[in-house]
Amino acid sequence: MAFEGLTERLQSALSGLRRKGKVSESDLRDTMREIRMALLEADVNFGVVKDFVRDVREKAAGEKVLEGLNPAQQIVKIVNDELTKMMGEQDVPLNQSPKIPTVIMMVGLQGAGKTTTAGKLALKLKNEKNARPLMIAADIYRPAAIDQLETLGQQIDVPVFSMGTDADPREIVRQGLIRANEIKADYVFIDAAGRLQIDEALMQELADIKDIAEPNEILLVVDAMTGQNATETAEGFNNRLGITGVVLTKLDGDTRGGAALSIRAVTQKPIKFVGQGEKMTDLDTFYPDRMASRILGMGDLLTLIERAQKDVDEEKAAAQAEKMRQNTFDFNDFIDQMEQVSNMGGIESIMKMLPGMANNPQVAAMQAQMDPKQIDHIKAIVMSMTPQEREQPEIINPSRRRRLAAGAGRPIVEVNRMLKQFNEMKTMMSKAMNGNTAQMEQMMGALQGGGMPGMPSMGGKGLGQKMQNMAMKRMARQIQKNKKKRR
Structure with a gap:
């Protein structure tokens, strides 16, 4: 499970403070050193770690905290607040078009789970908003990508528009949008092509599709298990396309979780959803405050209650x-x-x-x-x-x-x-x-x-x-x- 190692290290660092009645400058310095090492080992971007440690130290230092009541609890609260701030402070909903359809373009590297995430998000909107989504199969390069999207569409009862692997992706998107208007779909998901790495041909094709579709959302799907590479991927796509949000997948895997803590700070784009399982319903809205609470071992009762209600x-x-x-x-x-x-x-x-x-x-x-x-x-x-x-x-x-x-x-x-x-x-x-x-x-x-x-x-x-x-x-x-x- 993501963050387990980080949670253990942070709890260990902060538990030393909790045992002390008084907290000295030396205690704070030692704790911040441990927190810094914990974040770096979790594969958090070095620059992000540097800023985080500086901000926590500045807010925790001084008489107001160190000389006050329960200084350890105050420092834990500061760490929690800064973790939340690093990941975006509050959840950010999907952008909505003033008129239907709302167009969502899914981009990312091969293997990140882009096609599956398109299906998961379509199902989520269908269940929660009674939406009528349409998915457009515009990835003609990856073997069986179109078949995978059509199979997902049948599984969740969402129509899929495709023209096979011989058509140009730009024309597929153009015709798919016409079809969406005909059936009065209120959400359109464009499953665009990915590559094993960012290249000029991929980016030009995605830029052309963006010009044709004028999407309300460009969601970058990132594999959380790729660590620092996830941040570099996010920067590359953002610089060329201007992404509007991020979806982190495989957050339930054996990952150190650094991508979740770095992407928001590096790109200034919000993480909107996280995938934490293989089932089609395993896609959750990303709440920075809840994730920070979980990382610090303080639980996530709100998400638990929401799951129970659902x-x-x-x-x-x-x-x-x-x-x-x-x-x-x-x-x-x-x-x-x-x-x-x-x-x-x-x-x-x-x-x-x-x-x-x-x-x-x-x-x-x-x-x-x-x-x-x-x-x-x-x-x-x-x-x-x-x-x-x-x-x-x-x-x-x-x-x-x-x-x-x-x-x-x-x-x-x-x-x-x-x-x-x-x-x-x-x-x-x-x-x-x-x-x-x-x-x-x-x-x-x-x-x-x-x-x-x-x-x-x-x-x-x-x-x-x-x-x-x-x-x-x-x-x-x-x-x-x-x-x-x-x-």
């Missing part, structure tokens, strides 16, 4: 909550919830959006223990149940358990453990929904020794007593609010 069926969730309250939650509900968690990116993705969870050693230990196939094993056991067993788990006696183990191809001890943990989870959730937080705390302690279904034992104090207490207090407040609403 991916979770509210009526089904309300029905499941009522079943939890009545302690009638069954294995059909359990499978539904597992699928919803998967739709939101999985347990690992959700955990990293919670404050304090990024690079938390106990979370890392938990993930190291977790068998990637464990969820599949649980599903196999549940799918081996009869409809009656799923709805009434209490009827699963020893002979039924042996049948489930054989049907799922899992050891009997695994079936017994899952059923035990499922019953404990039901009891815990029922107590939570009915406001019995004292008993729930005891149950939480018991569960931490044995783990949850699909999760290994966390051992000891789990994710930390302090965090558990905070979570319990928040849950208790929410329960009281829900009770008042019911009244």
Whole structure:
């Protein structure tokens, strides 16, 4: 996952300050040296790092911060603010044409994910704005580029205009825009050609297409895994075409994340979207403040909430909550919830959006223990149940358990453990929904020794007593609010 190394280094640098009651000029100097090295190792542009360190040091130095209350917290806030500023301070929406269609030209090098990103963005607009997009296949050089765009178009039910590989790209765009007006498309995506590197022939063709289409947006698609090269690519395209925004792809890959921190500062063009997965829905609006929070290990609750609102069926969730309250939650509900968690990116993705969870050693230990196939094993056991067993788990006696183990191809001890943990989870959730937080705390302690279904034992104090207490207090407040609403 992008930024993991940077997050770990920054947290290490700032944790030294947090342990000090007073922060001296020497402490600040040492911390800024560590932050500088962390950013450079993350492949952030040298000039950007130099400016960042200078700005943080200037704002953190002096009596107002160093002599004030909680100097470490103030310095962390300054680092967070400057990271946000480096990446653009606030999200920037797509430019809109005053009359339809809004024309979006997708440019970038081969392999950056330009064609897939065009499909992802078309689907995003279709789902969120009820838009009627059209995609124009203007890349006649890359093998199977047109076929790929047409396949994506069928997958997301978006029309694709193409004229084959023998037509001139300029004429394809010209005819594609005529077609867009005929079908009254409100967004047009031009999937322009890319190269393995910037060359004059590519740039001239793109410049000609720009003159023909007069696009409202020229989005540069950049592979975040290319590090410093991403910044150089952005500069090259911006100098020749005047890009209006950037889309970072593969931000979920094994990348140091420096491109995200450098491109905005170098080009002065906003990062508008980030791709963080292979599914067609894995394209998110880029929020600099949220990304800065995630880099510093402070979580990203707003994005988590938005994912939940998008991916979770509210009526089904309300029905499941009522079943939890009545302690009638069954294995059909359990499978539904597992699928919803998967739709939101999985347990690992959700955990990293919670404050304090990024690079938390106990979370890392938990993930190291977790068998990637464990969820599949649980599903196999549940799918081996009869409809009656799923709805009434209490009827699963020893002979039924042996049948489930054989049907799922899992050891009997695994079936017994899952059923035990499922019953404990039901009891815990029922107590939570009915406001019995004292008993729930005891149950939480018991569960931490044995783990949850699909999760290994966390051992000891789990994710930390302090965090558990905070979570319990928040849950208790929410329960009281829900009770008042019911009244």
